[in-house]
Amino acid sequence: MTETDAPAASDAAAETAAPTFSDLGLSDPVLKALREIGYETPSAIQAATIPTLLSGRDVVGMAQTGTGKTAAFALPIVDRLDPAQKNPQALVLAPTRELALQVCEAFEKYAGHLKGVHVLPVYGGQGYGVQLSALRRGVHIVVGTPGRIIDHLEKGTLDLSELSYLVLDEADEMLKMGFAEDVETILAETPDTKQVALFSATMPAAIRRMSKQYLHDPEEITVKTKTTTSATISQRYLITAWQRKMDALTRILEVENFDGMIVFGRTRSITEEIAEKLRARGYSAAAINGDIAQAQREKTVNQLKSGKLDILVATDVAARGLDVERISHVVNYDIPTDTESYVHRIGRTGRAGRTGDAISFVTPKERWLVRAIEKATRQELTEMSLPSVDEVNETRLSRFDDRITAALAESERVDRFRDIVAHYVRHHDVPEVDVAAALAIVAQGETPLLLDPDVEPARPPRDRDDRRDRSDRRESDRSDRGDRPERRAGQYAMYRIEVGKRHRVEPRQIVGALANEGGLRRDDFGRIQIRPDFSLVELPADMSRDTLDRLSDTRISGRLIEIRPDTGGPARRRSGGDERRPPRERDARGDRKPRRRDG
The missing domain is CATH 3.30.70.330 (RRM (RNA recognition motif) domain)
Structure with missing residues (x-):
């Protein structure tokens, strides 16, 4: 069994000794693709797993989401594919369609310099026609959810007789979702000679039994993590009443220096409402949830990646498997009721060593959730204050100054407008500073540049006793639900x-x-x-x-x-x-x- 820690950035000796991808035995076409993507040094799970898989040995990997395990199994598979063989050579089972799509995208990037390699995502909710056409033409790698893979096996449209590599990704999640029998049925349809890699964040008894039954003398590789959330993510929370959440979000957007952002809501209707209100306030925002067609989802995510969209409002299910580098902030508009969801949500930022910010909105009766999250993640969440009117106004003035500075840099246009202003001053006997102020009013429009100090909201009252018992919590949650129309009878x-x-x-x-x-x-x-x-x-x-x-x-x-x-x-x-x-x-x-x- 191999146990490894992620190297600390401050440990110079560890950095010196850290291997490169070229040290792991990968071929030149794969290394070229990695250089183009921008990968420099392998993560702990990659450095430990890739050589083992390249040697042909089965692997059981224990690693959390966000540690780079997709590349750990995908790179050795891509490295050893035979493009001339048209039947599937590799099968990756994933618990959700979002993760399946993410894994497919990774395979396509890694195989960028290998001619004729075809990867197919297979999941429920997508029409059979696309999948059947691709399977008839020939596919080298299939990535899918267990239910849809079973459907293809029963229809006789998926041939696994020549399978060489099988990966069970997030195996513990698949078992939690009731896919145990499906996974075993699929395993029974595959050759005994295949190589198997099983990855799981935890190792319950069912996973241990499955590894003993279907894997041959596997190497166990564990990446030890000190916390369940990344140390590169700043975690804050804001106490606010339910009806003031949108105003709070707007103020945070005003003062936070963010690149891309994901705002999480509990329900589909909430995500759509948030996105609509943000667009009305001038922000580039869109919602994704279970009602969004897959093609529209992919289009929206691509807009987020390219910078055409700044804010994505999503439910937990819709955001699974989402990995966008420019996500600097995650906002829990509705704080999740379980710590696992919290960890998955904030893991959308601060990935691969980058820094990120996570902000959670908490109603006064939800304070116990903050303590539960702190206990589970062994990290303290910092309480923040609502950005004040003065802070918002200071930020607005600073941005206004930046716009003026940028305009002054366009000397030719400034010269033309200087003549126009001078003409107005001569004919109307008005000071130039007054003309500049009037032009600022024209540019600003009807929306005031600065907030009125009178709009400062009152702070929600603190609970008299934060250590409420379970019955108090239930009563609190019932009260909160009363504010949300989706909870009505x-x-x-x-x-x-x-x-x-x-x-x-x-x-x-x-x-x-x-x-x-x-x-x-x-x-x-x-x-x-x-x-x-x-x-x-x-x-x-x-x-x-x-x-x-x-x-x-x-x-x-x-x-x-x-x-x-x-x-x-x-x-x-x-x-x-x-x-x-x-x-x-x-x-x-x-x-x-x-x-x-x-x-």
């Missing part, structure tokens, strides 16, 4: 899925699978009732037809769920069965009586 509809107790299904598997295929958030789930042969799930009543179509291909525990609106009577639904909340949501929802519904 009548927003859910009941759906039936054809998996139940005898299929050993659990609520977390249902939530994980439906969230992945349909782009849903945990807040989109109401009650989950698990019966012997089927389950009932409350989902948003306004769920689009496209989302329902995507969900129709979902598999849980290897079975098609055949989702459809439930038409059973209230007595049947309330009797028997295993009625549960989605994971981590029961406390947040509080104790409520089941809602009566008309049959």
Whole structure:
């Protein structure tokens, strides 16, 4: 077993001894691609894993998201591909379509100097036609989610008989989302001679069992991390009332020197509302969520990468696998209720050694979430104050000064306007400084340059006792939800899925699978009732037809769920069965009586 620490930037000896990519045994075409991308030195997981995989040995890698594990498995695969072989040589299984797309993009970059290498993403929500056409033409690398890979195997459209390399990426997440049986079914369809690489942030018993059963004498490589969040990310939080969040965000945008930003909201409707209000305030912003078509999502992300878009407003599911270098800030407009989501969100910035800023909006009754995050990440979050009117005005004046300085540099245009101003002064007997002030009014338009000091909001009151017990927290969350229209009664509809107790299904598997295929958030789930042969799930009543179509291909525990609106009577639904909340949501929802519904 190999254990390695990420080298500290201040450790000169470690930097001197650090290997380069050319030391790892990679071929010249791959090294050329890495130089063009801008990769200089391998990360800890890359330096330990690449030589092992190039030698042909199986690998079990323990590494958190953001440590560079994609390159750790992708570079050795690209290095050893045979472009003349048209059947898939490598298969990468990923828990989400966003991660699958990110891995595909990485493969295409690394293979930039290899002629004729084809990479195909295979995931639910995309039409079969594109995937079938590509498979018929010949594909060297397939990256996909387990459910859609199973569909292709059953249809006979995916041939894995000549597979040489298999990667299980974020294996623990796949198991959490209920893909264990699908993964084992896929493994059974692959040759025994293949090389396997398994990567996981944790090593639960199920992963350990799988590695023993399907991997041959694997090398275990662990990248030790001292915290679950990057030390290069500044983490702050702002106490603010729910109804003042947009004003707070606007002020932060005024004073923070940001390049690209992701703003996280809990629900699809919130992301769209935030983006619309930001655009109305003059910011370049767009929303992505589960209702956004994949083509539109890719277009929006490319605009963010190129600088045509500055602010992306996203739900957790929509932002998975997103890696954009220019993201300098992450704002949690709604602070997540679990620390895992928090870590994934702020990990969109401060990647690969870059610095980043994470700011979380916290209502007075959500302070306990800050303490939970600090305990889990072993890092302190710094409380910040709302930028004052004076700070905003100072920033506005500084930017106004910069605009004047930039304009003065255009000497030819300044000379022409100097004559125009002089003409006005001669004919109207007005001081030049007054003319300059009038021109500034014309340039500024109707929006005042400076804020009025009277708009300073009052600070939210502090809780008398921050150490509230669990019942107080539940009551607090219920109060907060009352401000959000998506929580009102009548927003859910009941759906039936054809998996139940005898299929050993659990609520977390249902939530994980439906969230992945349909782009849903945990807040989109109401009650989950698990019966012997089927389950009932409350989902948003306004769920689009496209989302329902995507969900129709979902598999849980290897079975098609055949989702459809439930038409059973209230007595049947309330009797028997295993009625549960989605994971981590029961406390947040509080104790409520089941809602009566008309049959």
